[in-house]
Amino acid sequence: MARTATAPGAPTTALGKAALEVDDRLIVAGPLRRTLNKVFPDHWSFLLGEIALYSFIILLLTGTYLTFFFQASMTEVVYDGSYAPLRGIDMSIAYASTLDLSFDVRGGLLIRQMHHWAALLFMASIVVHMLRIFFTGAFRRPRETNWLIGVALLILGIFEGFAGYSMPDDLLSGTGLRIMSAIILSIPVIGTWAHWAVFGGDYVGELIVGRLYIAHVLIIPAILLGLIALHMLILVKQKHTQFPGPGRTEHNVIGNRLFPTFAGKATGLMMVVFGVVAALGGLVQINPVWLWGPYNPAQVSSASQPDWYVMFLDGSTRLFPAWDIYLPGNYNIPALFWPTVVLPGIIFTLLLAYPMLERKLTGDTASHHLLQRPRDVPVRTSLGMMAISFYVVLLLSGANDVIADKFDISLNAMTWIGRIGLLIVPPIAYVLTYRICLGLQQHDREVLEHGIETGVIRRLPHGEFIEVHQPLGPVDEHGHGQLAYGGAPVPKKMNQVGGARRAIRGFFSPIEEPTAVELEQRGEDRGLATAEPQRELTTSGRPAEGGRPSEGGRPSEGGRPSEGGRPQEPRD
Ligand code: HEM
Ligand code: HEM
DSSP, X not given: OOOOTTSTTOOOSHHHHHHHHHHHHHOOHHHHHHHHTOEEOOOGGGHHHHHHHHHHHHHHHHHHHHHTTOOOOOOEEEOOSSOGGGTTOEEEHHHHHHHHHHHTSTTHHHHHHHHHHHHHHHHHHHHHHHHHHHHTTTTSTTOHHHHHHHHHHHHHHXXXXXXXHHTTOBHHHHHHHHHHHHHHHHXXXXXXXXXXXXXXXXXXXXXXXXXXXXXXXXXXXXXXXXHHHHHHHHHHHHOOOBOOOTTOOTTEEESEEIIIIIHHHHHHHHHHHXXXXXXXXXXXXXXXXXXXXXXXXXXXOTTOOOOHHHHHHHHHHHHSOOOOEEETTTEEEOTTHIIIIIHHHHHHHHHHHHHHHHHHHHOOOSOOOBOOOGGGSHHHHXXXXXXXXXXXXXXXXXXXXXXXXXXXOOHHHHHHHHHHHHHHHHHHHHXXXXXXXXXXXXXXXXXXXXXXXXXXXXXXXXXXXXXXXXXXXXXXXXXXXSSOOSSSOOOHHHHHOOHHHHHHHHHHSOSOOOOHHHHHHHHHHTTTOOSOOOOOBOTTSSBOGGGOOEETTEEOGGGOOHHHHSOEEEOO
């Protein structure tokens, strides 16, 4: 039934009345109120996904501006724009229009450079966001779907960036396309056909830039947009994870309401991202295509590097031995196939499957909304560091000619350093990370058992010097101390499984949480403690500043305990 403007409590202002009219028709007030009251937990690492989101918005805006001037045509023209050194030279319309964008279109160079910087930031923030999800265990049930969507976004981002980089038809982009052509041709059986389908004939042909353009401005952005929307919908539905802390359980979310606090902070961050990208675009030159010159298949300049997110493939190509395999019947599998098709295939399959693999190995099928600290799951953390070190060796090898040149090392030596590094650095990274995690766990355990070191030295009557240890606060109802020990209690099911599974689970989490008895004994152990009891340890394991209760490492507002002081909502 329609509400009348004369009913008690009815709005009196024109705006209020208009809102009432709208709500009478669309019934949006309820859902809107629920959305605005949604609670988002607070942690700096949750900003990484937001940075990816905002840089994507910048890419959409700047990319749209570029489409007004960029012409994706391979037709040859003679350049007569304002960049004198290239005047009179034959080039494609695509390259000429990129030069025009850079020199003759108002704001063109700024927007082009902003677009390129935003692309680099977008890819970097996605990767770091993914690492945060990985190392804190945020991909565990029920968030596997969002992990899968995330990996799809990452792969699409790489293709989108590559397509963008290839469109201006300068010497660098042509070199990248040449490599892409060779990669496609190296695929056994279907290679020649796939190449024909993509390039519309022999390399380089007239069609490829037009096709890349449609993929770059329409197909891939549309899929990215759809998947990002789905990513966000799932996030809102499942609610965000949170780090363990006072009052935070698997069944609630403590943080800031969407409106006004979270919205205010998010808008601020968006402005910062826009500002940083605009400053970079305006002040720091990137991809000066006029210096590279138009594409000519007979030329490759030295230090030809792709953007950083494609460079690992360049690295794998440089490191892989020239093992061409000849099969009976005059068939050949070119060496390029392994580092550029098989290796990325394995990397991305492992990435996609990781949540399922870990679930299988640990037997942990429970839902988790509390995050884990990397040290509490040493095997996962070490595997992650192993993967990162493998990637970094590939990445550096993608620039091994530049490193060889700058440090006066032979390129041959650089190739061998890369090959050997690829085999030995990851296992070393694994062992080191594992030891560091165990060391940190041991330290936590000592803090739990003996309290926090205060740095205060006392002299006892018989002359002995001791350091005062500050007691910890009480243990919560889950048996957790104030140290964030891995967040969620270990599900019962995981305690019941036997044999190999238990061994693997022990392998994944070698130091068990302290038992309830140990936690109780803690107090007696600290017989010498005389300082005020510490009410809380932050998630980093350090006491909150001023001994006040804190939230995620910061003092909570007004010094009140977080449970009472911060908005919270239950999970469905
Ligand atoms: C994830 C999204 C995107 C990424 C990673 C990306 C990346 C790139 C890169 C690296 C370039 C080469 C820039 C240069 O010349 O230095 C480029 C060019 C271009 N992009 Fe994008 N882009 C994205 C989205 C878009 C969208 C949504 C549009 C249009 C609606 C667009 C339109 C263009 C155009 C027209 C060019 C050619 C102009 C030029 O190279 O100067 N881009 N893009
Ligand atoms: C276009 C790229 C992406 C965008 C714009 C994006 C955006 C976001 C945002 C804004 C959040 C919430 C805030 C946060 O936790 O940081 C989020 C959460 C999440 N993202 Fe992404 N993301 C992207 C790529 C990825 C990738 C590559 C992965 C993993 C492979 C991933 C997996 C997840 C997961 C599992 C969550 C839920 C985390 C939680 O509740 O703690 N996302 N994403």
